[in-house]
Amino acid sequence: MKPNQHDDNGWKTRVPNVDVRVVVFTVSDGRLWVALEDRGNHRCLPRGIPSRDESLDATATRILANQMAIPERYLEQLYSLSQVTDGEWTVSVTYLGLTIAGTAERPSNSTVWFEAEALPEPNHVDLNIIQYGLVRLRAKLGYTTIAFHLLPPCFSLSELQHVYEAVLGRELDKRNFRRRIHAAGILEATGDARREGSHRPARLYRFRAAHDADTYLTPAWAANNERETTAT
Amino acid sequence: MKPNQHDDNGWKTRVPNVDVRVVVFTVSDGRLWVALEDRGNHRCLPRGIPSRDESLDATATRILANQMAIPERYLEQLYSLSQVTDGEWTVSVTYLGLTIAGTAERPSNSTVWFEAEALPEPNHVDLNIIQYGLVRLRAKLGYTTIAFHLLPPCFSLSELQHVYEAVLGRELDKRNFRRRIHAAGILEATGDARREGSHRPARLYRFRAAHDADTYLTPAWAANNERETTAT
DNA sequence: GCAAAAGTGTTGTGTATACACCCATGG
DNA sequence: CCATGGGTGTATACACAACACTTTTGC
Numbered sequence: 266m267k268p269n270q271h272d273d274n275g276w277k278t279r280v281p282n283v284d285v286r287v288v289v290f291t292v293s294d295g296r297l298w299v300a301l302e303d304r305g306n307h308r309c310l311p312r313g314i315p316s317r318d319e320s321l322d323a324t325a326t327r328i329l330a331n332q333m334a335i336p337e338r339y340l341e342q343l344y345s346l347s348q349v350t351d352g353e354w355t356v357s358v359t360y361l362g363l364t365i366a367g368t369a370e371r372p373s374n375s376t377v378w379f380e381a382e383a384l385p386e387p388n389h390v391d392l393n394i395i396q397y398g399l400v401r402l403r404a405k406l407g408y409t410t411i412a413f414h415l416l417p418p419c420f421s422l423s424e425l426q427h428v429y430e431a432v433l434g435r436e437l438d439k440r441n442f443r444r445r446i447h448a449a450g451i452l453e454a455t456g457d458a459r460r461e462g463s464h465r466p467a468r469l470y471r472f473r474a475a476h477d478a479d480t481y482l483t484p485a486w487a488a489n490n491e492r493e494t495t496a497t
Numbered sequence: 498m499k500p501n502q503h504d505d506n507g508w509k510t511r512v513p514n515v516d517v518r519v520v521v522f523t524v525s526d527g528r529l530w531v532a533l534e535d536r537g538n539h540r541c542l543p544r545g546i547p548s549r550d551e552s553l554d555a556t557a558t559r560i561l562a563n564q565m566a567i568p569e570r571y572l573e574q575l576y577s578l579s580q581v582t583d584g585e586w587t588v589s590v591t592y593l594g595l596t597i598a599g600t601a602e603r604p605s606n607s608t609v610w611f612e613a614e615a616l617p618e619p620n621h622v623d624l625n626i627i628q629y630g631l632v633r634l635r636a637k638l639g640y641t642t643i644a645f646h647l648l649p650p651c652f653s654l655s656e657l658q659h660v661y662e663a664v665l666g667r668e669l670d671k672r673n674f675r676r677r678i679h680a681a682g683i684l685e686a687t688g689d690a691r692r693e694g695s696h697r698p699a700r701l702y703r704f705r706a707a708h709d710a711d712t713y714l715t716p717a718w719a720a721n722n723e724r725e726t727t728a729t
Numbered sequence: 730g731c732a733a734a735a736g737t738g739t740t741g742t743g744t745a746t747a748c749a750c751c752c753a754t755g756g
Numbered sequence: 757c758c759a760t761g762g763g764t765g766t767a768t769a770c771a772c773a774a775c776a777c778t779t780t781t782g783c
Contacts, residue, residue: 670748
């Protein structure tokens with residue numbers, strides 16, 4: 266039995282611990298990465314305990330900002346599950362997070378990035394959560410503009426395509442991809458171009474204001490219904 | 498302050514209560530209904546407290562079976578949220594459930610069904626959950642076979658179409674609907690027909706074995722990762 | 730001039746939509 | 757024979773996949 270277990274007075278076995286765990290993805294170098302927290306002898310998903318006065322979304326943001334020094338660009342709740350591990354009963358609320366590679370000002374030394382295809386030995390629960398997060402992320406690429414959040418405000422179409430390819434794990438046809446993006450009407454050209462090699466410069470784009478389409482499967486009310494209410 | 502609040506010893510404000518709430522839909526009489534629990538002075542979503550030795554899915558099933566006498570056919574987790582209501586901090590894990598109208602053997606007298614379009618005065622949190630459940634159900638009609646669970650094992654194509662129409666809240670074209678269903682290859686004719694009025698009898702169908710496509714956005718591991726594990 | 734990435738169109742194929750009439754039965 | 761719901765096909769528009777070459781630049 267571990268010290269913080271209180272089977273004797275009974276309450277600790279009847280009320281679960283609640284934690285929030287976040288699967289943060291980023292794309293860098295044409296590959297997809299997942300942030301894990303380095304706890305010396307093992308690595309696990311960034312996690313933390315919600316407090317009474319914040320929403321679960323806010324908890325997830327706080328975990329990333331304070332513990333991992335990761336400035337998150339996008340957060341979406343994934344799934345909740347109950348587990349008993351080493352005698353501790355925990356209900357975990359899991360989140361999918363996206364960020365831009367290399368945007369942390371002072372990278373936390375407890376944050377380590379792993380390629381999504383070559384993860385180390387996280388526990389089974391965390392591994393399942395990561396895999397499910399990837400399933401959701403891949404699915405959402407198809408019908409939302411979620412990929413925005415993996416890119417800086419200004420980018421080329423090739424960069425955008427590389428993000429899609431890194432997440433999906435397969436190559437896409439350049440012409441079909443560009444047609445689809447243009448048809449969606451979500452980009453506007455900045456007018457600038459970027460010269461970065463012995464080849465034709467790339468035109469740069471930014472996303473238009475209305476990014477809201479990707480809150481599709483996330484209930485709109487989830488962000489702000491977490492304050493005091495009166496009804497039961 | 499309510500009696501079960503323990504601000505003085507501190508732990509109750511630092512560990513939330515956890516409950517599970519289920520939005521159960523059924524289709525009957527061409528309309529969509531939601532089950533609420535009648536608590537005398539108010540009505541709310543069926544809810545209950547998870548216990549240590551069961552998964553959250555199992556909690557939801559138990560709530561429906563024991564409290565509401567509703568035999569659920571389908572369950573899918575919706576969303577989790579944290580709220581402080583009347584001084585009580587609660588993390589609620591919400592579920593979408595489907596059932597077949599009139600299948601309860603001994604209907605519970607605390608279960609009342611309301612039309613989804615004409616709900617009474619549930620609290621705001623529950624109302625939001627119901628609306629979000631409906632959004633998810635509608636979305637899933639399009640790309641899964643979730644509607645199966647709102648019908649008995651044997652049914653006519655018109656009955657199936659009526660279910661779609663009741664959930665979506667709009668009429669569908671009969672020929673396009675039937676073509677789509679047939680093209681999906683998920684039905685097989687029983688060979689029987691049903692005579693039930695002064696008109697041509699309807700051929701009856703059943704669903705083929707492979708219903709699993711609707712576990713799409715629900716992680717496959719969610720059902721059975723809830724037992725004791727060893728790693729952190 | 731050549732290597733390297735940017736950029737551009739057409740064609741076929743499948744999928745969704747709109748739409749109107751005949752069929753089988755009970756009374 | 758008629759009212760009622762069951763059952764069927766076609767034409768059109770749109771979305772998606774396959775596919776190859778020209779452009780601009782740095783060196």
